Amino acid sequence: MALDIATFDYDVLVIGAGGAGLRAAIEAADAGCKVGLICKSLLGKAHTVMAEGGMAAAMGNVDDRDGWQVHFADTMRGGQYMNNPRMAELHAKEAPARVKELEAWGAVFDRTKDGRILQRNFGGHRYPRLAHVGDRTGLELIRTLQDHGVHKAQIEVHMETTITRLFKDGDRVAGALAYTRERGRFQLYRAKAVVVATGGCGKAFEITSNSWEYTGDGYALAYEAGAELIDMEFIQFHPTGMVWPPSVKGILVTEGVRGEGGILQNKEGKRFMFDDIPENYRNQTAKTEEEGWRYVCGDKTALRPPELLTRDHVARCINREVKAGRGSPHGGVFLDIASIRSPEYIRRALPSMYHQFKELAGVDITKEPMEVGPTCHYAMGGVRVDAETASSTVPGLYAAGEVAAGLHGANRLGGNSLSDLLVFGRRAGLHAAQYAKSLAQAPRPDEGEIREAIAEALAPLGRKGENPYTIQSDLQEMMDRNVGIVRAPDELEGAVAALARFREKLKRVGVGGTRSYNPGWHLAIDLRNLLLVAEAVARAALLRTESRGAHTRLDHPDSSPRWGKVNLVARLVNGEMEFAERPVDPMPEDLHAYVYGDKA
Numbered sequence: 001m002a003l004d005i006a007t008f009d010y011d012v013l014v015i016g017a018g019g020a021g022l023r024a025a026i027e028a029a030d031a032g033c034k035v036g037l038i039c040k041s042l043l044g045k046a047h048t049v050m051a052e053g054g055m056a057a058a059m060g061n062v063d064d065r066d067g068w069q070v071h072f073a074d075t076m077r078g079g080q081y082m083n084n085p086r087m088a089e090l091h092a093k094e095a096p097a098r099v100k101e102l103e104a105w106g107a108v109f110d111r112t113k114d115g116r117i118l119q120r121n122f123g124g125h126r127y128p129r130l131a132h133v134g135d136r137t138g139l140e141l142i143r144t145l146q147d148h149g150v151h152k153a154q155i156e157v158h159m160e161t162t163i164t165r166l167f168k169d170g171d172r173v174a175g176a177l178a179y180t181r182e183r184g185r186f187q188l189y190r191a192k193a194v195v196v197a198t199g200g201c202g203k204a205f206e207i208t209s210n211s212w213e214y215t216g217d218g219y220a221l222a223y224e225a226g227a228e229l230i231d232m233e234f235i236q237f238h239p240t241g242m243v244w245p246p247s248v249k250g251i252l253v254t255e256g257v258r259g260e261g262g263i264l265q266n267k268e269g270k271r272f273m274f275d276d277i278p279e280n281y282r283n284q285t286a287k288t289e290e291e292g293w294r295y296v297c298g299d300k301t302a303l304r305p306p307e308l309l310t311r312d313h314v315a316r317c318i319n320r321e322v323k324a325g326r327g328s329p330h331g332g333v334f335l336d337i338a339s340i341r342s343p344e345y346i347r348r349a350l351p352s353m354y355h356q357f358k359e360l361a362g363v364d365i366t367k368e369p370m371e372v373g374p375t376c377h378y379a380m381g382g383v384r385v386d387a388e389t390a391s392s393t394v395p396g397l398y399a400a401g402e403v404a405a406g407l408h409g410a411n412r413l414g415g416n417s418l419s420d421l422l423v424f425g426r427r428a429g430l431h432a433a434q435y436a437k438s439l440a441q442a443p444r445p446d447e448g449e450i451r452e453a454i455a456e457a458l459a460p461l462g463r464k465g466e467n468p469y470t471i472q473s474d475l476q477e478m479m480d481r482n483v484g485i486v487r488a489p490d491e492l493e494g495a496v497a498a499l500a501r502f503r504e505k506l507k508r509v510g511v512g513g514t515r516s517y518n519p520g521w522h523l524a525i526d527l528r529n530l531l532l533v534a535e536a537v538a539r540a541a542l543l544r545t546e547s548r549g550a551h552t553r554l555d556h557p558d559s560s561p562r563w564g565k566v567n568l569v570a571r572l573v574n575g576e577m578e579f580a581e582r583p584v585d586p587m588p589e590d591l592h593a594y595v596y597g598d599k600a
Contacts, residue, residue, distance in 0.1 A: 079409020184515025410549025
């Protein structure tokens with residue numbers, strides 16, 4: 001019997017409508033391809049809108065000493081040299097052009113007095129490098145890309161639609177199955193090429209800045225289609241999320257607050273970040289409050305304040321203060337901008353933060369400090385892609401944005417994510433289009449596999465069994481406890497054992513109701529992805545017996561020369577997750593001096 005579901009044919013299917021997905025769709029459409037754009041939420045509601053501080057690009061508008069070479073070196077150092085150096089080079093070179101392109105398409109950036117795009121300081125960046133729109137930069141990026149792309153006849157948008165499986169024809173990608181979240185109707189998308197741009201997996205953790213869509217869908221889709229995942233142990237905990245009230249715990253407090261001069265203090269009023277400055281940043285970092293204050297005031301000769309060290313380091317320092325009993329009343333520390341900047345400046349430069357704390361916490365940040373603490377924020381690991389083309393190891397399958405790995409290494413610098421979306425979103429869309437146009441015949445999914453995928457998605461409906469909400473809650477609590485900022489071997493082993501039990505429960509998960517308007521059913525489907533990603537993170541963290549970047553092992557507090565030479569690769573082999581070591585991509589000789597010498 002023939003399948004009775006809606007079917008769509010595209011040259012390029014883009015899964016995810018955040019910054020990377022929109023940029024990929026625009027590029028593929030401009031190359032003459034028919035493009036399907038899938039939104040799990042509504043168009044314009046992607047999690048990219050929550051990226052507040054700015055996009056990193058070495059334009060030199062505020063400090064003319066900046067350049068792509070310095071940006072490249074900062075990115076490699078921040079990533080603890082686990083980065084793909086070619087990706088870091090392309091990103092540093094192309095980011096300024098992508099920002100100027102966004103400006104040409106209508107983005108309204110903050111300006112210097114002479115009319116150039118204003119740039120602010122951010123953690124891990126040697127010079128003011130982040131182009132910004134107050135603290136609403138991600139929103140402006142999405143608005144601009146959406147406005148530029150929505151009128152293109154070649155792009156068809158499918159909103160509130162979730163992809164459940166990718167299909168292949170032989171070894172190459174052939175399309176995807178989805179359901180509409182409103183009515184639960186299945187839809188088949190046949191495509192010559194697929195770009196995965198689904199964002200991260202933060203909803204595997206309890207305290208997270210990530211929105212509800214971040215359930216690891218893209219990682220699982222690509223992995224189950226045969227792609228490799230690398231560096232999954234490197235999960236970034238942003239140092240500053242809200243800690244009070246409980247209903248908003250984890251919501252991001254932009255690094256822009258510290259970029260504008262905000263300081264971190266413990267309950268004793270001590271500016272504790274001066275206590276621990278890594279050796280490789282000592283020649284760039286202020287040792288006294290006076291040096292740091294001159295930097296904030298714009299003295300080019302001054303050293304940057306320690307609050308602007310890399311995110312992994314700041315998060316660990318905050319964690320240390322809290323565990324030592326020097327934290328704030330609600331388990332964080334204090335972030336103070338009120339004593340540094342005028343109320344008028346704060347409301348102008350940080351409007352979203354002002355309103356966020358006023359409305360959600362009853363705190364006026366122009367008068368009093370914020371309570372902040374680490375929150376799960378970003379996954380450096382993901383689908384292994386080619387630097388030039390953003391292609392995975394599966395022919396016709398591409399990945400861009402947070403779901404793709406390589407650029408950030410062991411720790412992402414703030415602001416690199418938004419320019420990453422533009423640089424590699426464009427590259428993914430361009431090369432997916434070229435691949436699609438090179439095919440003489442469109443690949444076709446197997447009808448039997450389509451029926452199997454539909455049956456798998458429907459299985460929880462009407463079955464009396466495990467509650468999906470209970471499984472997710474227990475998973476999140478376990479991941480926070482066992483696979484958090486500081487990791488211990490017994491806790492990681494406990495996490496791996498717990499995940500095996502969760503997978504058994506998943507087989508029995510059941511939900512009532514019908515396919516229409518059924519969030520319990522949606523979560524039952526998402527849980528498969530969450531558990532897969534959580535397994536990859538926990539097992540990789542157990543294997544990497546060192547501390548590097550965002551991965552800190554209590555029993556191995558130092559970095560290991562051996563582990564510094566390999567990425568951990570997760571593959572699906574005979575239905576099981578297997579790990580292998582892969583040599584880190586070597587850095588070309590002509591780039592060495594920018595990182596290790598005096599060129600940068």
